[in-house]
Amino acid sequence: MKLYTMWRSSAAYRVRIALNVKGLVYQSIPKKFATGEHRSPEYTALNPQGLIPALEDGGAVISQSLAIIEYLDETHRAPPLLPADPFGRAMVRSMAQAIACDIHPLNNLRVRNYLRGPLHQDEGAVQTWSRHWIGEGFRGLEEQARRFSTDGRHLYGAGLTLADICLVPQIYNARRVDCDLSAFPTLVAISAALEAQPAFSGARPEAQPDAA
Numbered sequence: 001m002k003l004y005t006m007w008r009s010s011a012a013y014r015v016r017i018a019l020n021v022k023g024l025v026y027q028s029i030p031k032k033f034a035t036g037e038h039r040s041p042e043y044t045a046l047n048p049q050g051l052i053p054a055l056e057d058g059g060a061v062i063s064q065s066l067a068i069i070e071y072l073d074e075t076h077r078a079p080p081l082l083p084a085d086p087f088g089r090a091m092v093r094s095m096a097q098a099i100a101c102d103i104h105p106l107n108n109l110r111v112r113n114y115l116r117g118p119l120h121q122d123e124g125a126v127q128t129w130s131r132h133w134i135g136e137g138f139r140g141l142e143e144q145a146r147r148f149s150t151d152g153r154h155l156y157g158a159g160l161t162l163a164d165i166c167l168v169p170q171i172y173n174a175r176r177v178d179c180d181l182s183a184f185p186t187l188v189a190i191s192a193a194l195e196a197q198p199a200f201s202g203a204r205p206e207a208q209p210d211a212a
């Protein structure tokens with residue numbers, strides 16, 4: 001398997017965690033955002049969405065981190081990343097999507113660059129934008145974590161799920177923009193417990209071969 005990745009990409013960070021949790025060996029193919037490698041004809045021929053990550057498995061290329069992770073979960077069953085019951089699966093997807101569909105897209109590089117460029121916003125305004133949308137999203141997630149975590153170490157129940165895999169990279173992003181996390185003690189505690197696990201620490205941005 002080949003993972004098209006970038007060390008600081010939090011969507012790629014999710015997939016790296018999932019690959020490690022499943023114990024899968026993969027080849028890392030870094031793409032540099034600074035030189036626009038993710039928009040090159042060579043890469044968009046593989047992934048027309050022009051975003052990182054993409055996973056190549058047996059010649060097939062999959063984009064979108066949640067689709068990739070569910071593919072890995074279906075093709076390599078142990079350990080499962082979704083609960084066995086329909087409500088549990090729905091809740092885990094709800095929390096994962098709160099991060100991947102509601103928080104992350106508003107703080108993506110191309111969105112921040114659009115604020116800086118065509119909308120003429122200075123760096124302070126761009127940081128305020130990111131902190132605002134992360135805070136908005138984390139508010140609901142903190143409450144859900146309080147309701148559904150049964151061990152204070154996982155977002156849902158007492159086992160590792162897709163939601164946890166999305167949480168740690170989003171906390172990393174929040175710290176990058178100096179987001180005040182004091183209102184989200186449950187999320188911070190869960191993330192700390194997860195970050196200590198080898199599957200998570202091996203996937204962290206600074207541990208990647210292309211880390212600057």
Ligand SMILES: N[C@@H](CCC(=O)N[C@@H](CS)C(=O)NCC(=O)O)C(=O)O
Nearest residue numbers: 009010011051052053064065109110
């Ligand atoms: N929803 C997509 C998001 C992918 C995405 O936005 N990736 C970012 C890196 S985290 C990217 O490629 N950004 C490049 C850009 O914004 O130009 C996923 O979950 O895979």
